[in-house]
Amino acid sequence: MTAELLEVTSFTLLMAALATLVMLPPGLALAWVLARRQFRGRSVLETLVSLPIVIPPVATGLILLQLFGRRGPIGRILEPLGVEVVFTWKAVVIAMAVMGLPLFVRAARAAFEQVDQRYESIAATLGARPWRVFWTVSVPLAWRGVVAGLVLGYSRAVGEFGATIMLAGSLPGTRTLSIAIYRDAELGNDAAVMALIACSVAIGFVAVYGANRAGMTP
Amino acid sequence: MSAIVIEATVQLGAGAKAFRLELPRVGTVRTLALYGPSGAGKTTTLELVAGLLRPDTGTIVIGERVLFDHESGVNLAPHARRIGYVPQDLALFPHLNVRRNVLYGARPAGANPSPADDLERASRLLEIDALLDREVGDLSGGERQRVALARALMTAPDLLLLDEPLASLDRGTRSRIMPYLQAVREEIGTPLVYVSHAADEVRRMAEWVFVLSHGRVVAAGPPNDVL
Numbered sequence: 001m002t003a004e005l006l007e008v009t010s011f012t013l014l015m016a017a018l019a020t021l022v023m024l025p026p027g028l029a030l031a032w033v034l035a036r037r038q039f040r041g042r043s044v045l046e047t048l049v050s051l052p053i054v055i056p057p058v059a060t061g062l063i064l065l066q067l068f069g070r071r072g073p074i075g076r077i078l079e080p081l082g083v084e085v086v087f088t089w090k091a092v093v094i095a096m097a098v099m100g101l102p103l104f105v106r107a108a109r110a111a112f113e114q115v116d117q118r119y120e121s122i123a124a125t126l127g128a129r130p131w132r133v134f135w136t137v138s139v140p141l142a143w144r145g146v147v148a149g150l151v152l153g154y155s156r157a158v159g160e161f162g163a164t165i166m167l168a169g170s171l172p173g174t175r176t177l178s179i180a181i182y183r184d185a186e187l188g189n190d191a192a193v194m195a196l197i198a199c200s201v202a203i204g205f206v207a208v209y210g211a212n213r214a215g216m217t218p
Numbered sequence: 219m220s221a222i223v224i225e226a227t228v229q230l231g232a233g234a235k236a237f238r239l240e241l242p243r244v245g246t247v248r249t250l251a252l253y254g255p256s257g258a259g260k261t262t263t264l265e266l267v268a269g270l271l272r273p274d275t276g277t278i279v280i281g282e283r284v285l286f287d288h289e290s291g292v293n294l295a296p297h298a299r300r301i302g303y304v305p306q307d308l309a310l311f312p313h314l315n316v317r318r319n320v321l322y323g324a325r326p327a328g329a330n331p332s333p334a335d336d337l338e339r340a341s342r343l344l345e346i347d348a349l350l351d352r353e354v355g356d357l358s359g360g361e362r363q364r365v366a367l368a369r370a371l372m373t374a375p376d377l378l379l380l381d382e383p384l385a386s387l388d389r390g391t392r393s394r395i396m397p398y399l400q401a402v403r404e405e406i407g408t409p410l411v412y413v414s415h416a417a418d419e420v421r422r423m424a425e426w427v428f429v430l431s432h433g434r435v436v437a438a439g440p441p442n443d444v445l
Contacts (some may be wrong), residue, residue, distance in 0.1 A: 121270045
């Protein structure tokens with residue numbers, strides 16, 4: 001394995017892991033809210049969460065670019081704080097998290113829906129406030145689905161391309177496996193492309209095989 | 219026991235059902251029973267009182283304490299009602315062992331009496347000491363019932379609601395569990411509402427019975443007079 005291959009692979013795995021951490025809190029909250037709460041605008045929220053699955057990833061990347069660019073609503077807040085996102089590793093994490101979030105939410109939501117609400121109700125009669133019920137009853141009983149969702153979100157993050165290249169570009173400090181494959185294919189580096197593809201297949205295989213073996217079919 | 223007054227409409231399945239139950243305070247009676255056939259509204263009554271079922275309209279009042287009042291927007295959350303509830307299916311947490319199930323609703327560490335004292339008392343009363351380190355999936359029906367009772371007692375509730383505690387047990391287990399229920403009634407001193415469709419159980423457990431039909435009280439009195 002060449003130094004570049006090793007670097008790109010480890011960078012991708014690390015960024016995907018960070019993206020998974022980033023998607024965890026909002027993903028868990030969204031999954032629980034969609035599974036348990038009835039409210040006006042629920043369908044709109046549900047649609048918004050799933051939107052990155054159905055619109056072209058490049059379009060998602062462009063939207064993120066508008067948001068996090070220097071003149072964007074989020075970029076404008078971050079710039080005075082000295083935080084630059086676009087074309088940095090942070091952009092990779094954000095693009096991966098946004099693209100992985102819908103898959104995580106879907107799996108975790110299904111898991112919460114499977115939890116018998118009787119347990120949550122009884123926990124409340126035992127004096128537990130909603131926050132405690134969530135962490136001590138809902139999450140432990142839904143953990144398989146939650147972890148399966150994290151595996152799905154992580155796998156999606158590892159393979160992310162369209163949104164990442166728009167927000168983070170193809171620079172030495174932002175180059176993930178997918179972007180490296182695209183770049184080497186364009187340059188005609190067939191051997192490097194094959195090695196990168198083999199690496200991607202191996203990572204995907206290990207993730208899905210591991211999840212299946214643990215009974216957490218994504 | 220304080221009077222319990224429920225006047226509420228509840229959405230049940232496709233239609234709304236009206237409840238009008240006035241369970242007045244009867245002298246020094248601490249154990250009352252709700253008796254009636256399936257569909258009479260016994261479990262719904264308990265769930266309304268425990269806060270697991272939210273009425274669409276109406277009020278739920280225990281003594282002076284308003285648990286729910288649609289008009290004024292009062293709806294005390296289940297965790298704030300201080301009502302112990304043992305449902306018919308027991309709902310023991312499958313991911314926690316017996317000890318952690320029982321301690322789930324324990325009072326805070328600095329409380330007086332301490333959670334350890336409460337656990338010791340519940341363990342003695344319901345003889346669950348040997349079960350504490352077992353998984354709930356390994357328990358027999360009678361053992362599960364005792365653990366669920368202990369778990370509810372650990373919260374030191376103001377009122378304890380027992381929903382058909384013997385209904386799912388075989389005859390032999392039923393006769394073994396009844397003394398535990400009677401011990402809880404005698405020793406704990408917590409007012410108790412016992413729901414059953416079995417007249418013999420009601421006679422053994424309750425001092426006063428309300429016979430329910432379609433969400434209304436149709437008869438009331440000492441079990442031996444009414445049943």
